[in-house]
Amino acid sequence: MTGTLTVIGLGPGDPRYLTPAATAALAAATDLVGYHAYLARLAPAAHQTVHGSDNRVELDRARLALEMAADGRTVAVVSGGDPGVFAMAAAIFEAVETGPADWRALDIRVEPGITAMLAAAARAGAPLGGDFCAMSLSDNLKPWEVVTRRLEAVLAADFAIALYNPISKARPWQLDAAFDIARNHRAPDSVVILARAVGRPDEQLRILTLAEVRGEMADMATVVMIGASTTRLIERGDKAPFVYTPRFVEVPA
Amino acid sequence: MTGTLTVIGLGPGDPRYLTPAATAALAAATDLVGYHAYLARLAPAAHQTVHGSDNRVELDRARLALEMAADGRTVAVVSGGDPGVFAMAAAIFEAVETGPADWRALDIRVEPGITAMLAAAARAGAPLGGDFCAMSLSDNLKPWEVVTRRLEAVLAADFAIALYNPISKARPWQLDAAFDIARNHRAPDSVVILARAVGRPDEQLRILTLAEVRGEMADMATVVMIGASTTRLIERGDKAPFVYTPRFVEVPA
Numbered sequence: 044m045t046g047t048l049t050v051i052g053l054g055p056g057d058p059r060y061l062t063p064a065a066t067a068a069l070a071a072a073t074d075l076v077g078y079h080a081y082l083a084r085l086a087p088a089a090h091q092t093v094h095g096s097d098n099r100v101e102l103d104r105a106r107l108a109l110e111m112a113a114d115g116r117t118v119a120v121v122s123g124g125d126p127g128v129f130a131m132a133a134a135i136f137e138a139v140e141t142g143p144a145d146w147r148a149l150d151i152r153v154e155p156g157i158t159a160m161l162a163a164a165a166r167a168g169a170p171l172g173g174d175f176c177a178m179s180l181s182d183n184l185k186p187w188e189v190v191t192r193r194l195e196a197v198l199a200a201d202f203a204i205a206l207y208n209p210i211s212k213a214r215p216w217q218l219d220a221a222f223d224i225a226r227n228h229r230a231p232d233s234v235v236i237l238a239r240a241v242g243r244p245d246e247q248l249r250i251l252t253l254a255e256v257r258g259e260m261a262d263m264a265t266v267v268m269i270g271a272s273t274t275r276l277i278e279r280g281d282k283a284p285f286v287y288t289p290r291f292v293e294v295p296a
Numbered sequence: 297m298t299g300t301l302t303v304i305g306l307g308p309g310d311p312r313y314l315t316p317a318a319t320a321a322l323a324a325a326t327d328l329v330g331y332h333a334y335l336a337r338l339a340p341a342a343h344q345t346v347h348g349s350d351n352r353v354e355l356d357r358a359r360l361a362l363e364m365a366a367d368g369r370t371v372a373v374v375s376g377g378d379p380g381v382f383a384m385a386a387a388i389f390e391a392v393e394t395g396p397a398d399w400r401a402l403d404i405r406v407e408p409g410i411t412a413m414l415a416a417a418a419r420a421g422a423p424l425g426g427d428f429c430a431m432s433l434s435d436n437l438k439p440w441e442v443v444t445r446r447l448e449a450v451l452a453a454d455f456a457i458a459l460y461n462p463i464s465k466a467r468p469w470q471l472d473a474a475f476d477i478a479r480n481h482r483a484p485d486s487v488v489i490l491a492r493a494v495g496r497p498d499e500q501l502r503i504l505t506l507a508e509v510r511g512e513m514a515d516m517a518t519v520v521m522i523g524a525s526t527t528r529l530i531e532r533g534d535k536a537p538f539v540y541t542p543r544f545v546e547v548p549a
Contacts, residue, residue: 172386
């Protein structure tokens, strides 16, 4: 049982955001495992075997990677963003927990990466500069009632909120439902940011109000940020405004 | 008005977590501005001027940096972790909003970094693998009542929680108060992680239960993670357990 498995965060896409630790872990691997679109960002060496798979087969992919590690391979499982944020790390540990006992003895590591919300926040200014939450809006793995209960809780407590997996062809209405819930807690001119493909050539950042935003403006590659009540714009004439959430919260009168 | 200001995330401390984008931005700077302890990690070039300051003077530091950028300098403001997460980015934009109008025309950028909770989570496994929140426990900038209200909300909604700024000499009791609040919402054997100085030579990761954790076990360099009700350990004999939060939430019976 000498194999290793490293779950590697590739960051948002631009190689300038890939950490040296992640680069070194990628170079050390004998086998590269992941979603096709993430593997396509890499330039595998001649001695490396690439094992691509479709999206939404995370547990199958995790088990394949663990089997190869148990066979003594040096396996890199690649993940967009940070592997610990709505990505492959949890799937790997789910597979370990339910798999053969000897998988627990494997050397399993996680290499962090720049997650989408933090790359997007950096582009906009500092919209997550106060307390914030990260939620997956997908109801594939948890009931929609859990999603709405959590949304209500963090809106009422005035967190800024980053929504991952906001919309897909199979989940077309949930994002508009989330915006409707937000409209019960935030003013119409509250800030909403749609950040698509940050760090990639087709990057797009839209700064909108809660009144005007629509689910159809987002897609699977978008991270949606709903500001706290204190999130504000700094207008800059014909340049894009800065968006930030102050660190301070005023004492209520 | 040709100066630039870049707020740069240094990550948790290990240079292997510093992104190439951050490295390039540091190299381009004429002036390096920051807390002494962060500047001490760098090896300034001969042409670079270093402007160190004490902790907790963020706005003064921000204004100095903006003044130099307005004078045409290429200013790097360094921040631990990610500058957008309880760090210098929000302070810069607070200073811009309240400062001279011409500061708004400056070229201000944020270079994201690996924030402490994600570095710590990677070391432990995937404790933030489900929905999670990041909160500053400091009541220097917001009333303690806001902190407790937010904690109650996210505990009741079963988020995993990362607490930044958990304790200091001036704020000695707040962390134990937060654990007491958590004990009203989570079982005694719930997972709490204390991650100190991750990515630095004196790194320490402690995996505890909510029943046994005490505020005095943490310090200013610690990030505290309180698991969701679903956060669990994978025991590994004499090795440290993996800690993870499953991506899925079961349908309540």
